[in-house]
Amino acid sequence: MVTRLPRPVVDDVELVHQVVDQRQRGRNGGFFERIRTPWKQRIRDYIQACGNPETVTPWAQAVRFKTRFLTLYNSPQNNSVQKPILERLRERTLQMCPACGEDGTPNTLDHYLPKNEFPDFSVTALNLFPMCDTCQGKKLEQVLNEEGERIFLHPYFDDFLDQQVLQLSIGQPYSAPKSMEVSASENLTPQFQSLVERHIESLEINKRYYHFFREKYTHLLGSAADIREAELDMRQQLTLFRNSARRKSVNSWGYIFYESVLANEELISHLENSDLPALESWARALANEEAL
Numbered sequence: 180m181v182t183r184l185p186r187p188v189v190d191d192v193e194l195v196h197q198v199v200d201q202r203q204r205g206r207n208g209g210f211f212e213r214i215r216t217p218w219k220q221r222i223r224d225y226i227q228a229c230g231n232p233e234t235v236t237p238w239a240q241a242v243r244f245k246t247r248f249l250t251l252y253n254s255p256q257n258n259s260v261q262k263p264i265l266e267r268l269r270e271r272t273l274q275m276c277p278a279c280g281e282d283g284t285p286n287t288l289d290h291y292l293p294k295n296e297f298p299d300f301s302v303t304a305l306n307l308f309p310m311c312d313t314c315q316g317k318k319l320e321q322v323l324n325e326e327g328e329r330i331f332l333h334p335y336f337d338d339f340l341d342q343q344v345l346q347l348s349i350g351q352p353y354s355a356p357k358s359m360e361v362s363a364s365e366n367l368t369p370q371f372q373s374l375v376e377r378h379i380e381s382l383e384i385n386k387r388y389y390h391f392f393r394e395k396y397t398h399l400l401g402s403a404a405d406i407r408e409a410e411l412d413m414r415q416q417l418t419l420f421r422n423s424a425r426r427k428s429v430n431s432w433g434y435i436f437y438e439s440v441l442a443n444e445e446l447i448s449h450l451e452n453s454d455l456p457a458l459e460s461w462a463r464a465l466a467n468e469e470a471l
């Protein structure tokens with residue numbers, strides 16, 4: 180979502196074909212055989228529409244018999260064709276959540292189109308990707324806003340996620356981590372900008388980023404004091420920090436932090452010239468704030 184992920188190498192239409200073949204011997208064999216062709220078409224439509232719920236609407240027949248589909252995902256038989264595919268998707272180890280950009284290894288698989296409303300995509304690889312628990316707890320079954328616009332970014336289809344889509348602005352006072360806001364990058368088209376804004380708001384990224392920001396900013400003030408003491412170039416050193424964070428993604432929380440610092444002339448001047456608090460007093464101030 181804030182990061183583009185390589186698409187899983189799975190032919191999702193062929194997967195449906197094979198699932199139906201396997202189900203033929205099972206209890207709901209007749210049911211799956213009857214829907215084989217329209218179900219495969221649904222997968223093609225999903226891919227064609229890039230999973231966009233503004234275009235892909237729920238399929239009444241699948242919703243009515245949703246348990247039959249959900250069983251394929253929730254308790255796949257050992258020899259089933261989808262089981263190794265789901266396992267491979269679960270085994271993917273990322274260094275950050277693709278939805279919010281926070282560091283860590285996201286350990287739940289999310290259905291981009293939720294499986295209760297879209298049970299026919301419950302084992303579709305292109306509808307499944309890792310997400311952190313916090314994001315999943317906020318996303319839940321949401322798909323569209325009241326205006327009928329999709330809320331969330333899609334990590335497999337939204338190619339524009341290769342560029343920086345989140346931006347941070349840091350406000351005064353610069354002496355303390357007080358004022359900040361994460362928003363959609365100004366370099367995006369208005370249409371993508373509002374999509375990213377909906378995504379940020381629904382996952383409460385601002386509130387969550389603030390905790391990260393406080394610690395990161397405190398470290399920044401400490402590093403700035405070190406850089407001055409060592410008589411190094413402030414901008415050059417901060418650029419190194421930023422570039423190191425870029426290895427993860429241009430939308431990682433670390434990258435957007437340093438990117439914002441470097442773009443802020445006033446703040447750089449503050450780091451270069453103002454009295455910086457001693458680190459110990461900062462640690463104390465933070466601890467006191469935590470206590471409140």
Ligand SMILES: [Zn+2]
Pocket residue numbers: 276277278279280281310311312313314315
């Ligand atoms: Zn997340």
